[in-house]
Amino acid sequence: MAQAADKKSQRDGEMFEPDLKLAETPADVIIIGGGPAGIAAAIWCVDLGLKPMILEQSDKLGGQLHHIFNPITNYPGLRAANGREMLEKFLGSLDLQKTEVRFGARVSGIVPDQHLIEFSSGESIKAKAMIIATGVRRRRLGIPGEEQFYGKGIMASGVRDRGMVRERRVAIIGGGDAALENALILSDAASATYLIHRSRVFRARREFTEALGAAPNIEQFLEY
Numbered sequence: 558m559a560q561a562a563d564k565k566s567q568r569d570g571e572m573f574e575p576d577l578k579l580a581e582t583p584a585d586v587i588i589i590g591g592g593p594a595g596i597a598a599a600i601w602c603v604d605l606g607l608k609p610m611i612l613e614q615s616d617k618l619g620g621q622l623h624h625i626f627n628p629i630t631n632y633p634g635l636r637a638a639n640g641r642e643m644l645e646k647f648l649g650s651l652d653l654q655k656t657e658v659r660f661g662a663r664v665s666g667i668v669p670d671q672h673l674i675e676f677s678s679g680e681s682i683k684a685k686a687m688i689i690a691t692g693v694r695r696r697r698l699g700i701p702g703e704e705q706f707y708g709k710g711i712m713a714s715g716v717r718d719r720g721m722v723r724e725r726r727v728a729i730i731g732g733g734d735a736a737l738e739n740a741l742i743l744s745d746a747a748s749a750t751y752l753i754h755r756s757r758v759f760r761a762r763r764e765f766t767e768a769l770g771a772a773p774n775i776e777q778f779l780e781y
Contacts (some may be wrong), residue, residue: 584610584657587674587682589664590690592620596647598688599656608655612662612674617645620692626716627738698730717741722747732756737765744775753778 570758576695586597586602591613602609602650611618625640637643663677675681695713697703703711712718719742727747729740738761744750759780760767769775 569774571622577734578642581740584685586610586686586688587684588614588688588690589667589674590620590692590707591615591618591660592610592692593647593659593688594692595620595688595690596651598690600650600652603652610657610659613660614663615659616660618658621694622647626714633728650719665752696731715742719743719746724773727751728753732759733762734761734765737761737769740775741765741768741772744772750775750778753780753781 578672586609587606588598588602588609588611591611595613595773596618599609619640622640622644625643626761627644628642629635629637632643635643635646636653637646664674664675666675667673667689670673672684672687673681674684674687695766710721712721715738721748722743725747726749726750727743729736729743730753736752736754737759740750740752752775754777759769761769769777
C-alpha cells in the first residue's frame with residue numbers, strides 16, 4: 558500500500574516504519590479490524606502457530622474501547638475502570654512480536670472466492686485466509702451541523718463530558734441502554750434533561766427503565 562507513514566506497525570508500544578509492503582507479507586491470516594474481536598482473533602492465531610496481520614483503519618488498536626469511560630463489570634474474568642484499562646489488559650495478551658499490525662489500512666471491499674482484499678487506495682492483496690472483525694460504530698443522526706459540533710456541544714459519553722452540561726439544558730436522543738444511562742448520569746448536573754425517543758417503548762434494560770421512572774427531573778418526549 559502507498560504512503561508507508563499511514564501503515565505503521567506497533568511493537569512494545571513503539572511506532573516504526575514497516576520494511577515490508579503489504580503485497581509481500583508472509584502472514585497466514587489477515588484480520589480486518591483491530592478492536593476487541595480482532596485482537597482476540599490475533600491471540601488465537603498466534604496460539605495456533607499462525608502468523609496474523611491486523612489491518613486497522615485508524616492509528617491505534619482498541620476500536621470502541623476508546624469510547625467507554627465508565628467501569629466495565631460484565632466481561633467474564635476481567636474488570637476495568639474504563640475502556641482504556643480494558644484495552645491494556647487485552648494488549649497484554651497479544652504477542653506483538655508475532656503479530657503484524659498495519660494502521661491506516663482502509664479496506665474498501667473483499668472478493669471472497671479470490672481471497673482478495675481491496676483498499677481505498679486502489680491497491681489489493683491476496684490473503685491465504687481472512688477474518689472480518691470490523692466491529693460496530695456509534696450511530697449518528699445524520700443531521701446538518703452534527704459533524705461540525707461534535708465535541709462542542711454534541712457528545713457521546715455522559716461520564717466523560719458531564720462537566721459540559723452543568724447548569725445547562727441537555728437532550729439525549731435514543732431509547733436504548735446508552736441513552737437512558739446517559740440521561741440518568743447527566744440529569745444530576747444539567748438544569749434540565751430531555752429524553753427524546755421515536756417510540757413509546759424503550760429498548761433499554763429494566764435497571765435503566767426503572768431508574769428512569771424514579772427520576773422526575775428527566776422530561777420524556779416519546780414518538781418524536
